[in-house]
Amino acid sequence: MKKLLTAAMLALFSQASLAHTLWVMPSHFVLSGEDTWISVDLSAANMTFVADKGVSPDNLSLVFPDGSRHKFSQIYQGKRKSQADHQ
Incomplete structure (x- = not known):
C-alpha cells in the first residue's frame, strides 16, 4: 500500500512539473499622456x-x-502566442 501511494504521489507531482509556465509581456511599463496604446503578448511555454x-x-x-x-x-x-491591445 505504501509503495502504491508513493508511486501515485510521484506521478501526480511529475505531471505538475511538466506543465507550461504562463507569461505576460507588456509593450510598455510606464505610460504618459492620454492617447496611448499598450500591447500585451501572452503565451504558455517551457522557457x-x-x-x-x-x-x-x-x-x-x-x-x-x-x-x-x-x-x-x-x-x-x-x-504560438496571443496578443491584446488597449487604448
Whole structure:
C-alpha cells in the first residue's frame, strides 16, 4: 500500500512539473499622456518569454492606478502566442 501511494504521489507531482509556465509581456511599463496604446503578448511555454502555446486572452484585464479593471479593446489568439491591445 505504501509503495502504491508513493508511486501515485510521484506521478501526480511529475505531471505538475511538466506543465507550461504562463507569461505576460507588456509593450510598455510606464505610460504618459492620454492617447496611448499598450500591447500585451501572452503565451504558455517551457522557457520564459519564448512563445510556444497561445492561450485565451478572454479573461485578461488591465488594472488602472485607481484600481478599476478594464477589458482589452482588441484581442487575438494565435497558435504560438496571443496578443491584446488597449487604448
